[in-house]
Amino acid sequence: MSTQRTTGRRKQAVAAAAVVAALLSTAACGGGNDDKDGGSKSGAAGFNAANNKVAQASLAKKGGTLKFASAQDADSWDTTRGYYGFMWNFSRYYSRQLVTNNAEAGADGAKVTPDLASSTAKISDDGKTYTYTLRDGITWEDGKPITSKDVKYGIERVWAQDVLSGGPIYLQQVLDPKKTYKGPYKDKSADKLGLKAVETPDDKTIVFKLPEANSDFEEMLALTSASPVRQDKDTKSKYGLKPFSSGPYKFQSYTPNKNLTLVRNTEWKQSSDPVRKAYPDKITINFFTNANDLDQRLINGDYDLDLAQTGLSPQGRTTALKQHKENLDNPVSGYIRYAVFPQSVKPFDNEHCRKAVIYGADHESLQTARGGPVAGGDIGTNMLPPSVPGSEGQKYDPYESATTNKNGNVAKAKEELKACGKPNGFKTTIAVRNNKPVEVATAESLQASLKKIGVTVDIDQFDGAQTTGIIGSPSNVKKKGYGIIIMGWGPDFPSVQGYGLPLWSGDYILESGNNNFALIKEKAIDGLFKSYTKELDDAKKADIAKQINHKVMEGGYYLPFVFEKFINWRSSRLANVYTTDGYSGQYDFVNLGLKK
Amino acid sequence: MTAPLHEPTAEAAPSAAEEAALVAGSAEAKAVQGRSLGRIAWERLKRDKLALTGGIVVLVLIAIALLAPVITNLVGQDPETHHEDLIDPLFSTPTGSFGGISGDHLLGVEPVNGRDIFARIVYGARISLLVGFLSALVAVVLGTILGVLAGYFGGWVDAVVSRVMDGLLAFPQLLFIIALVSVMPNEMLGLTGTGVRLFVMIMVIGFFGWPYVGRVVRGQTLSLREREYVEAARSLGAGRFYILFKELLPNLVAPIIVYTTMMIPTNILTEAALSFLGVGVKPPTASWGQMLSSAIDYYDSDPMYMIIPGVAIFITVLSFNLFGDGVRDALDPKGSR
Numbered sequence: 001m002s003t004q005r006t007t008g009r010r011k012q013a014v015a016a017a018a019v020v021a022a023l024l025s026t027a028a029c030g031g032g033n034d035d036k037d038g039g040s041k042s043g044a045a046g047f048n049a050a051n052n053k054v055a056q057a058s059l060a061k062k063g064g065t066l067k068f069a070s071a072q073d074a075d076s077w078d079t080t081r082g083y084y085g086f087m088w089n090f091s092r093y094y095s096r097q098l099v100t101n102n103a104e105a106g107a108d109g110a111k112v113t114p115d116l117a118s119s120t121a122k123i124s125d126d127g128k129t130y131t132y133t134l135r136d137g138i139t140w141e142d143g144k145p146i147t148s149k150d151v152k153y154g155i156e157r158v159w160a161q162d163v164l165s166g167g168p169i170y171l172q173q174v175l176d177p178k179k180t181y182k183g184p185y186k187d188k189s190a191d192k193l194g195l196k197a198v199e200t201p202d203d204k205t206i207v208f209k210l211p212e213a214n215s216d217f218e219e220m221l222a223l224t225s226a227s228p229v230r231q232d233k234d235t236k237s238k239y240g241l242k243p244f245s246s247g248p249y250k251f252q253s254y255t256p257n258k259n260l261t262l263v264r265n266t267e268w269k270q271s272s273d274p275v276r277k278a279y280p281d282k283i284t285i286n287f288f289t290n291a292n293d294l295d296q297r298l299i300n301g302d303y304d305l306d307l308a309q310t311g312l313s314p315q316g317r318t319t320a321l322k323q324h325k326e327n328l329d330n331p332v333s334g335y336i337r338y339a340v341f342p343q344s345v346k347p348f349d350n351e352h353c354r355k356a357v358i359y360g361a362d363h364e365s366l367q368t369a370r371g372g373p374v375a376g377g378d379i380g381t382n383m384l385p386p387s388v389p390g391s392e393g394q395k396y397d398p399y400e401s402a403t404t405n406k407n408g409n410v411a412k413a414k415e416e417l418k419a420c421g422k423p424n425g426f427k428t429t430i431a432v433r434n435n436k437p438v439e440v441a442t443a444e445s446l447q448a449s450l451k452k453i454g455v456t457v458d459i460d461q462f463d464g465a466q467t468t469g470i471i472g473s474p475s476n477v478k479k480k481g482y483g484i485i486i487m488g489w490g491p492d493f494p495s496v497q498g499y500g501l502p503l504w505s506g507d508y509i510l511e512s513g514n515n516n517f518a519l520i521k522e523k524a525i526d527g528l529f530k531s532y533t534k535e536l537d538d539a540k541k542a543d544i545a546k547q548i549n550h551k552v553m554e555g556g557y558y559l560p561f562v563f564e565k566f567i568n569w570r571s572s573r574l575a576n577v578y579t580t581d582g583y584s585g586q587y588d589f590v591n592l593g594l595k596k
Numbered sequence: 597m598t599a600p601l602h603e604p605t606a607e608a609a610p611s612a613a614e615e616a617a618l619v620a621g622s623a624e625a626k627a628v629q630g631r632s633l634g635r636i637a638w639e640r641l642k643r644d645k646l647a648l649t650g651g652i653v654v655l656v657l658i659a660i661a662l663l664a665p666v667i668t669n670l671v672g673q674d675p676e677t678h679h680e681d682l683i684d685p686l687f688s689t690p691t692g693s694f695g696g697i698s699g700d701h702l703l704g705v706e707p708v709n710g711r712d713i714f715a716r717i718v719y720g721a722r723i724s725l726l727v728g729f730l731s732a733l734v735a736v737v738l739g740t741i742l743g744v745l746a747g748y749f750g751g752w753v754d755a756v757v758s759r760v761m762d763g764l765l766a767f768p769q770l771l772f773i774i775a776l777v778s779v780m781p782n783e784m785l786g787l788t789g790t791g792v793r794l795f796v797m798i799m800v801i802g803f804f805g806w807p808y809v810g811r812v813v814r815g816q817t818l819s820l821r822e823r824e825y826v827e828a829a830r831s832l833g834a835g836r837f838y839i840l841f842k843e844l845l846p847n848l849v850a851p852i853i854v855y856t857t858m859m860i861p862t863n864i865l866t867e868a869a870l871s872f873l874g875v876g877v878k879p880p881t882a883s884w885g886q887m888l889s890s891a892i893d894y895y896d897s898d899p900m901y902m903i904i905p906g907v908a909i910f911i912t913v914l915s916f917n918l919f920g921d922g923v924r925d926a927l928d929p930k931g932s933r
Contacts, residue, residue: 318687318897372685444879448678458789
């Protein structure tokens, strides 16, 4: 009996020791993989090999199945309705536009290039008339040619917001700001092409007549929402379940939140398309519910890349950085993560109280909370993302957030508090989305550093799915006393208009779905936006963008945290991989290839 | 551990005098001949080593919770100061091994912000015990009052209380609290932030806990009210409330104590679960459940961060359960186990 018992105990002890050892070894295995950029045993291109440059272009072969995985389905696969960045990127597989983002790495990828059109626009009439001619050989998935009328019909669908909500409405705001057209479904004309601002004199020509010039108009035509849609294939609100393809791939099957499969569109001709390479034979997406599970499957090699392109979560990131660094890229996303101060909530109506918070914040601690310099990004010093023309990056640092004051400047903050009439500090509330642990971490960091200057903050975590109704409603913000709102924003297209107009223009203060959280209503800023839309010269446009950024920063409306970066996974099977500023630092999906 | 079954006093119905002695405490008990129920129970408990250990750990935990500021001052840490210098900027995890355990930081530091885990565990004990005890108190007070009323008066009172209890037992409590907390105002009854959350948690956990006590008390009351000593009191002209408070309630003390000790650990777990789900206390207040929840993202890269609050919850709940078991055995040795 007694011997048996001892063995039993010994076994237990051995088992316990083994468990502890296993835990410790996973914790302690550090160091990492020091593979050079030239590649590795697994065949992956190396750390940052595809960041703003093309990796392993020569290894791409025709054929194979490209496998996406995602923790999130698109808002809609309907070209008119999608607003998620990855949806715009992915939609190029099955939809073409007059012009589209350049298929180039880095900043060049943000420029527009002809797609269905034979060249970029012929602009006349002081920037109010844009004329395009369609190229030859462009076809739908049933072999019929794509006409200018199909393009016009696709664009008209943007007006039908009552049926097709969710997508960007820039085209409607620029072409028909008074909303005189009611959309194709309420169109009384026989061909349903009643939109006056767009003319189709023949099947090959399309002319846009703007009531007022807008220098970013061609950028707006490069958005997915300007894709052609054929009238007889328009299934209205169900179109997102099976869009009719104009690109190299077509929908084979789609079950929302489960999977999606694209196969080759045999009617598409390489000769008609200067942008798309169409390497794989088949493209699949599998949807997951758990982000950690998803990361693990990517690392195991079961899938090639993450569809959502938001970067690995902390767990997968650590594993990948330590063991598979050669499969990672670390691009800048184009997003700025920030805190914003609604002027309707006292004492943030006083700019000195706003500046006190900016000076009091520990910027390095906020950066650490975002994930550190690699996974989080460089300390944000102003409000213009690096991918937008006119951006100065960390060179413009009015509050010295990345240098002298990077750990907070208590003396300066107290000075500002005195100027604000609150020398002993004040109390306020931070509103933060409860489904973003990283944002909650930044709120806690801000709370801790503001305590040092006598500003007491309460953190209110609201339902992240209700963002538009909770912080998007200025009256609710005032009622709840949200003096500080934590958010992030990325450009719809890389220009100060595509980024800052909804955030800083007095015209964009909305009752619901508001994004001008600070309630900025400055004549100077609104005036600068006006002159920006009239300016056609790129250098001068960049200069105006710079001025707008300076005005916003001088008002102390925002406390930027980081110019966001993320850690993105690419499998060893991928070839011709590159990140593009056209899609916020994501990989350019449309030209990804597989090695054989 | 098995308590002897031949205790004579437990067999016979306790006399009113003995009950009075039990309520009045041990000082008066000395005046009574023989051993009181309380004394017998205490002696049984003393023999039960496991329960005694549980009891001592519970006392230590209470001391830790009460003395949290003193203890953290002693080690020179506080639960809210960030130490980003101890965090690896690439991985967001502590640079030191074993989650950054060192002379300064006895249990290491949290990933991302580097807050001292020891200080947060110590302060977290306050939240756990506060919610555990107070919500048990709410449940016991409500359960005793309503249970006694239902059992003693019977009729429609019993019918109403019993149906309410059935209803509450079937209610999805956790979901209800999650919904309630998200619509609660930030300021209420002079409380703000974490205060409101704690108040709501205590009241709701207590409110949904009372039927468990109520059922037992009602059953006991039903059987006790027919006993001879109650009849005797009644025939001597005692009023209803005299009988309720002087004759019945003292005999219910034993099951109530047992249920309280068993309820506290359950409540602690509920609090941890709520904090885990993000509807518990607000940051930066430390709570074990919240620590566990944020540790999920680092279970592989910083396992100590998950192990430490897990062990804290485990030890607390285990010792309460051991102690509660011991108390039950001591008070009611015939009870089925």
